[in-house]
Amino acid sequence: MRARESRALTVTRVVLLAAALATRAAAQAPRPLLPIDFTRSWEHRALGKPVRARRALDDSAGLASWRMTGTGRLSIAPVPALGGERALRVDMQLFTGPPAPTRNRLPAVTLSRALGGEDWRDYDRLSLWVRAEATGFPTVPLQIVLHNDGEEKVPDRYGREGIHYVTLVGDGAWRQVVWGIDPLARDRVTTLEIGYWANKMLAAPEDRVAFEIARVELQRVDADHHTGWAPAPGTIAFSHTGYDANGAKTALASGLASRDFEVLRVDDSALGTVALRGTVDDVRTRLGAFQRLDFSALRAPGTYVLRAGDVTTRPFRVGPDPWTRTVWEVLNFFYAERCGFPVPGVHGVDHVDWFATHGAERVTMSGGWHDAGDLSQGVINTGEATYSMFALAERLRTSGGDPALVARLLEEARWGLEWTLRVRFDGGWRVAFGSHNLWTNGVVGDADDRTVEAKNNPNANYIAAAAEALAARVLRADDPTLAARSLRTAVDDWEAAIRGVESAATRHTPAFAATRMELASIGATASLELYRATGERRYADTAASLARTIVASQQTRPVGRELPLAGFFYTGPDRDTLFHQFHRGNDQAPIVALASLAETLRDHPDRPAWLAAVARWADYEKRIAATTSPWDVLPAYVYRLRDTVEVPDSGALHLATRASYRAQVLAGLSLGDDWYLRAFPVWFARRGNYGVLLSQAKGLAAASRLRGDSAGLDLARRQAQWIVGRNPFAQSTLYGEGYDWAQQYSVSSGDFVGALPVGMQSRGDSDLPYWPSQNMYVYKEVWVHPASRWLWLMADLLGGPR
Incomplete structure (x- = not known):
């Protein structure tokens, strides 16, 4: 009898919560999703062959x-x-x-x-x-x-x-x-x-x-180019989104018959006007032979095409803020991925019968954003996305950006913040990540209910605290009540993270566990956000203390006889395991933390060490980017053959084998002395590098802004350009942006403008770019992770000079 009463009470509470969620969602004016222009897609072009x-x-x-x-x-x-x-x-x-x-x-x-x-x-x-x-x-x-x-x-x-x-x-x-x-x-x-x-x-x-x-x-038919560094003959690979007016502007090609090119203006006011003429340069690097069209001298804002003989590109923009449109598009993707919200044409208020649990307590997971091509959710991704949106909104507001875009960023950020504040249990118990792959019927107590157990994960608590503390500062004038609530929760989450790091019971929580260097990095960032929000010195002192772990985890002496490199990171101060990721990326974490410390604590005695570490890493990234010239896409990592022993040769780790590890390392660029550099990570079943690439680009952009390094910012921009068409396949991979974007693995919700896939992969054990037309997880699966990193990168590319 008591069990039936308890279940009835639970059902009643969930029904009331579902009604509350629906009411809260309805309070936001629904907006239509951005339309998909199929004529600009890869599928449209393919059907016309x-x-x-x-x-x-x-x-x-x-x-x-x-x-x-x-x-x-x-x-x-x-x-x-x-x-x-x-x-x-x-x-x-x-x-x-x-x-x-x-x-x-x-x-x-x-x-x-x-x-x-x-x-x-x-x-x-x-x-x-x-x-x-x-x-x-x-x-x-x-x-x-x-x-x-x-x-x-x-x-x-x-x-x-x-x-x-x-x-x-x-x-x-x-x-x-x-x-x-x-x-x-x-x-x-x-x-x-x-x-x-x-x-x-x-x-x-x-x-x-x-x-x-x-x-x-x-x-x-004439098959599409799918493997290798060179574009298909007669193809010009350019940034479909466009180019910054004051930055470098290049496009790459192969097989062009003409030795000259023109930049034609195609605005209505100046249709067909030749804005610039140039020479098609032959370039040979270790990656092969290319043709380069350099039109960096073009500074006038407008819409243009490139023409070389009988080959003409489609239009692109040159201006002071060519990336702004992509922010609107990525926000459209996040809006479409909302959980617990009636997304027009997709679903109603959903997943109220999916619960986070901690002992006898439970709370619905409905809210925030669905994670990927499936319907997963967790504070790692939702917290990072929330932080990125608040960071970009703050930067744009400070630099006099578009007020409408700032308002839109804050609206979407609040949606993630509300979930982050609600789905938690006292003492630091949160859902770092919960897997989910089906639409539930909203009825509590039947077969399709799902539960996920909360864990005490210091990484998750640090990420939540950073997002909440930043939100408290950004919202303080507009919504002091929400800001105060957010700050209180940030303090609780930060204290739980500190206890968790020191406790053997929580240190090794498996869900999205971080290495010691990563944990110190996100901990330093969270501590700094709390210091900025409160002015309390204990947070600044903790951030500085954690920074010592970061600095001690860096390689400071060059390794490799043929291409000496220093500046990369290990997983901890013992420096026995190289920091590698192959799917999600957190490469920005140590650099963002150290750059923020250097900006905020200008009189700290450790500041020279922070600046030196940032400079060392930024110079490392610029140096390794030269190995992928003329694309200048940031390579993944340095590797050692002797680390083969770290790979379990047992079918675990996504079907990893030591033989494949060895073959992939040897396919990279030899640095000498058992050191190798790969453009793509060593990986096995789970591939796609945008999480890594955009994390590196974010770190480089943050370092370059700190140092006043315009060349470093240009290099960060080229990583974004790679994603939107300046790549060997001349294809934009940001859905709905530019040209030749293709359907992605989004089997639960469908295709949305602004979606980013997990990312480009390499072919087999090689280190060659590979982007086939087949649509398959995980490399073509939509993820909020690269979308979050894109928005965070834009905080540096759109935020004006420092």
Whole structure:
């Protein structure tokens, strides 16, 4: 009886909380999401390519060769497709009571077509037409898998190559889907699979999903460039967003016939005017032969194109603030990723039946932002995003930036702050990260409820404290009540972090644990934020004390005989383990902390050591960037072959092997004396480097602003330019920005302007850039982590001179 009463009381409280969340969400004026201009996408360009040869895999008789397994019904579509063709139709079986009888309890189907070892090497693209119908689901993601059983197996050992996701809108319209299979081994293709899984364990009675497939064929087209440092012949790689008026401006190409180029103004007021003429320079570096178009002398704000012979780029901007538009776009992505908020056209107030727990206590996780292509959440990502938004808002407000943009940043930052203040338990117990991959029905007590146990993680508490203390300072004049609450919570979180670091019971919390150097870095930043918010000296003293750990963790003497390098970091003062990351990035942490200390505590006796460490690291980054000339993209890390022993050769760590570690290190640039430098991290199944790259760019920008180093700021800008088109594939990877951006792995919520993927990867064990058209996690998965780092970088690129 008491248990039933307790459950009833819990349900009542959750219902009331859901109503409160809905009311709070409704209090914010809903805004439409930014529209997606499909004509600027990679898919639009790909569909316009001439098809030079084709071979049908299915005709009317061939449909019988498909087999289906799973929770659905396969049939021939009752209405002919595409002018009379027959189509396969799958009607999904959804579950409203007991979950599906599958391993993960989600409805799922797989269509399979046996191919008997066919040779597909004469073709480089798979094409099919798909029509999806859906009610109650934001998207219908189909998974297409190619199996090859030749000498090279597909999918690969990591389960990444040979798998392509297509996210469809369930509006019933026919759409052509193409997948460039040129990078894949396809000499003995045994099976083609098409699958779907519905990420609702318990559907509403009115929910439904069906899809139809027709006209499956192989095609030969001019395949896209996907591997290597040189652009495709006849292609100019430029920053699609544009260039800072007073900064360096270069574009790179290969195979241009013309030895001269022009910069044409395409504003309405000066259409077709030649603004500058230049020479196409031949450049040869260790990465190969390139052509460079340098138009740094162009300073006049406007919209331009580059033209070299018969090759003309699409328009780009030159001006004092070309990056402002990307901030609006990334904020659009965060708005679309809101949890516990009715996002127009995506979902209503969601996940009120997902709980953070600590003993007998629990609180709903609804709120903040969904983390990625799935629906995960946690204070590491939400706290970092909140901090980045407040930092950018403060910098813009101080430098006289657009008041509308400042207001928009503060609105989104408040959304993350509210979750950070609410989802916590006394004593420093928080959810650093909670995995989640399905839409729940909002009913407490049934099969799709989820819980995640809070941990006492000093890293999470430091991140929360930093965001809350910064928010308290930024909001003090506009919202003193919220600012005071935020500051009180920041003090509690900071004290919990200090206790946690000193306690053996919490030091090794596994969820998003930080190395000793990282923990000292974020701890110093949190302490400084509290010092700025309160003026209490104890926080400044703690920050200075933690900085000694940071400084002691740096390599100060050059290593490597052929390219001596110093300035990189180890995981702690013992300096026995190099600091490496391969997915998320926190490279900015020591530099931001030391630069902030040098700015804030100008009379401190340790200030020369802080400045020296910052300068050493910034010079290291500038020096290693020269090894990727003419792109000047920041390499990942230095490595040692002898560190192979750190890699467990047992299938753990995302299928890592010592042999692969060794092969990847040897593929890097030899520095001599067993030291190597890689452009991309050593990694295994989980790849994508924007977290690392943008963290390095943020550190470099912070160091350069501190030092008044315009060349360092230009180098930081080039990292942003790499992401939006000035890369070997001449493709913007910020969704909706620039040109040729492609669909990303966002299977739960769909595609949104402003989304950033986990990032570019390397090919196999090589150190070569690799960006195939296939859409697969994690490298093409949307994450709030790189989006947060982008906003934080913009605080230095848009914030005016220091």
